[in-house]
Structure formats: C-alpha cells, structure tokens
Amino acid sequence: MVMTITNEVLKNIYERRSVRAYADKSVPEELIREVIKAGLHAPNGANTQGIRFAVVTDRAKLKVYAEKGRLISLATFQAIQKQQPSDMAASVVKQLSNPNNDIFYSAPVAVFIFTTPYCITPVEDASLAAENMMLAARSLGLGSCWIGFARGLGQDAEFMSDLNIPADHQLVAPIIFGYPIREDMRPSVRDEPKILGWLK
Ligand SMILES: Cc1cc2nc3c(=O)[nH]c(=O)nc-3n(C[C@H](O)[C@H](O)[C@H](O)COP(=O)(O)O)c2cc1C
Numbered sequence: 001m002v003m004t005i006t007n008e009v010l011k012n013i014y015e016r017r018s019v020r021a022y023a024d025k026s027v028p029e030e031l032i033r034e035v036i037k038a039g040l041h042a043p044n045g046a047n048t049q050g051i052r053f054a055v056v057t058d059r060a061k062l063k064v065y066a067e068k069g070r071l072i073s074l075a076t077f078q079a080i081q082k083q084q085p086s087d088m089a090a091s092v093v094k095q096l097s098n099p100n101n102d103i104f105y106s107a108p109v110a111v112f113i114f115t116t117p118y119c120i121t122p123v124e125d126a127s128l129a130a131e132n133m134m135l136a137a138r139s140l141g142l143g144s145c146w147i148g149f150a151r152g153l154g155q156d157a158e159f160m161s162d163l164n165i166p167a168d169h170q171l172v173a174p175i176i177f178g179y180p181i182r183e184d185m186r187p188s189v190r191d192e193p194k195i196l197g198w199l200k
Helices: 008-015 029-040 059-083 087-097 122-139 148-155 157-162
Strands: 052-056 109-115 143-146 170-178
Touching: 008 122, 029 052, 029 109, 029 122, 052 059, 059 087, 059 148, 059 157, 109 122, 109 148, 122 143, 122 170, 148 157, 148 170
Parallel strands: none
Antiparallel strands: 052 109, 109 170, 143 170
C-alpha cells in the first residue's frame, strides 16, 4: 500500500505556480506586509537579517519600471546574442523586442528584494526570502512570479532614487503579486528528484 503524505504546507508547495495573468484588483496593504514578514522569516546566513524590501503599488510607476526593465534586459540579451549566439538568447530578444510586452503582466504589486553589505550570503538570503514570500502569498490567495527581467532596475538611477535605495544595495529578486485570474496553464509537474547518492 502506498501511503499518501499530505498537509497544508506540502499542498501549498506543490500547487504554487508562477502566475502571469492578474485581476485588476488591489492587494490590501496588510497582506503585502504579511508576505514581506514571511520573507524575513527565511533562513539567512549568520542571521544578519541583511535583506531589504521596496514595494511598488503605484500603477503608473509599475508601467514605467516594467518598460525600463524590458529595455535593460533587451540590451543585455542582444549583447549576449552577439557574443555567443543561441536559440535561447534569440528567443528572449524576440520576446523582449515586443513593445507591448509588460514584464510585470499588469500585476498590482511588485516587491523588490535587495541585499546589503551586511549579508554574508546575499543571493541565498534573498532567494530564500523570495520563496517564503511566494508560498506565503499563495496561502493568502495571491499569485506571484519572480521577474528576472526586472533585475536590471537595480542599475537604474531613477528607480533607485524613487525608492530611496542606497547605492550599496543590490537588487536580487523582483517579485510580482496579485490576485490570479487563472493559474498558469502548464501542468505543474516536475521530473522525479535526481538523488545522486544516499548512504544508508
Ligand atoms: C531567478 C528566476 C527568474 C525568473 N524570471 C522570470 C521572468 O522574468 N519572467 C517570467 O515570466 N518568469 C520568470 N521566472 C519564473 C520561471 O519561469 C518559473 O518559475 C519556471 O518556469 C517554473 O514554473 P513554476 O514557477 O510555475 O513552477 C523566473 C524564475 C526564477 C527563479
């Protein structure tokens, strides 16, 4: 007999999908704050708690930053394609060349996770916070998606100044949130875990 192991946490993990279609509905500030709090509760190197957050719910600014992020990433991938051509880079260049491509998918909330010089394991800290936040969001009925294409905003003077981000802070994880109008259509399947070794 195969025993089915399940609980709310596992269900939340297995059912989370990156959401790319959002309802035109604001997210209450308390929920955004709760999601950020969940991020801060993630494990972090030496418990420095060195990550910082910036939030944008201003619709006009979200459009401006999405467009900036698109153009920065387009330039990056055009350079990659020039240096080392690949189907992947060509496909990303094509995708980002479309001026109607809103890299934030009209989501009503973007939270940007920054690392500071206090972090001893910056990328790990920000990424763990991001996953905590995406799972917390799901548990609250919200969808989310990590937007790597927005990472270049961390080099944009206007963005950094608008949000009062000190120059020594690095943007690692831009995440969008909102109420999903549909879950992602791709099946939520993963390959079997590839366990390389297991000494018993
Ligand atoms: C570092 C990172 C960057 C990502 N950047 C983007 C992005 O710019 N745009 C996007 O639509 N999805 C992005 N994603 C989401 C992935 O495409 C998604 O997690 C992956 O396809 C697996 O699908 P799932 O999250 O629904 O399980 C990113 C995910 C990660 C972890």
